[in-house]
């Protein structure tokens with residue numbers, strides 16, 4: 001459920017008059033998504049997405065996220081383009097929330113991606129990394145190790161309720177990450193949340209990337225590791241090597257990974273699994289059942305953490 005704030009027809013009609021989108025024809029709330037309220041808007045010039053930013057997005061980050069989407073769209077990445085209002089601004093106010101209009105992308109997100117889809121995602125991720133290289137704004141990753149530590153401090157006391165032994169397991173992991181997190185690898189703009197719900201396809205062809213609200217500066221190979229976690233595991237938590245081979249080959253057909261990046265993949269994939277386990281665990285323990293925020297199962301990412309801990313060589317992900 002992702003309509004936390006309701007919008008009435010009159011206020012939306014007035015809001016839209018500030019943008020070059022024509023007259024409001026119809027609109028409806030979009031159930032998918034987690035963080036913000038989203039609406040599909042039909043106006044006389046076409047379809048748009050209206051996003052109202054809710055409290056978990058830091059308003060100070062909006063110029064970075066929206067500037068990045070504009071930059072990537074202009075460089076040929078298929079992602080939403082924020083619409084500029086008649087007065088030259090992009091961010092307006094609607095129903096008391098910061099609000100924007102972005103272009104609508106055609107396509108569907110997939111519940112069961114195939115290896116062919118994984119190859120497309122790998123290519124798109126590498127193209128995004130290259131296209132972001134000359135983006136001028138910077139945003140440190142709020143969910144790097146220090147951010148993980150804050151989430152863990154808030155959740156550790158109840159972690160064993162979710163999985164007995166989890167507190168000790170994650171404590172040991174933190175020691176490892178703090179000593180061995182890779183330094184000196186290529187970095188730049190990363191998406192940081194390129195999960196299947198944020199990628200659209202038309203058949204086997206990738207048609208768009210959305211949801212740049214975790215984008216930041218971090219290691220490119222960390223973004224690759226996040227995609228391995230999000231795209232290449234099956235429902236039974238087994239790693240699908242065919243999908244790993246496809247995703248990594250797709251990525252490397254656009255941006256080859258260095259030897260150091262390849263060697264770091266097991267540590268990065270473990271770290272990324274911990275990062276998503278922690279945000280899920282925090283939500284699981286702090287958000288009341290029946291609330292508006294959709295809670296995701298942290299144990300799916302505990303399984304991935306264990307898988308990566310047992311990896312002996314990056315070739316086990318499908319690197320050749």
Ligand SMILES: Nc1ncnc2c1ncn2[C@@H]1O[C@H](COP(=O)(O)OP(=O)(O)O)[C@@H](O)[C@H]1O
Nearest residue numbers: 030032033034035036038049080103104105211
């Ligand atoms: N530019 C877009 N074009 C088409 N649909 C979109 C677009 N942006 C968002 N959506 C729809 O809105 C949903 C939620 O968007 P998302 O950015 O993932 O929200 P949240 O940040 O709240 O998770 C998506 O799953 C998709 O259905």
Ligand SMILES: N[C@@H](CCOP(=O)(O)O)C(=O)O
Nearest residue numbers: 033034035193195276280296
């Ligand atoms: N991809 C994250 C949750 C973030 O949700 P999104 O709707 O903003 O992509 C996870 O799976 O934990």
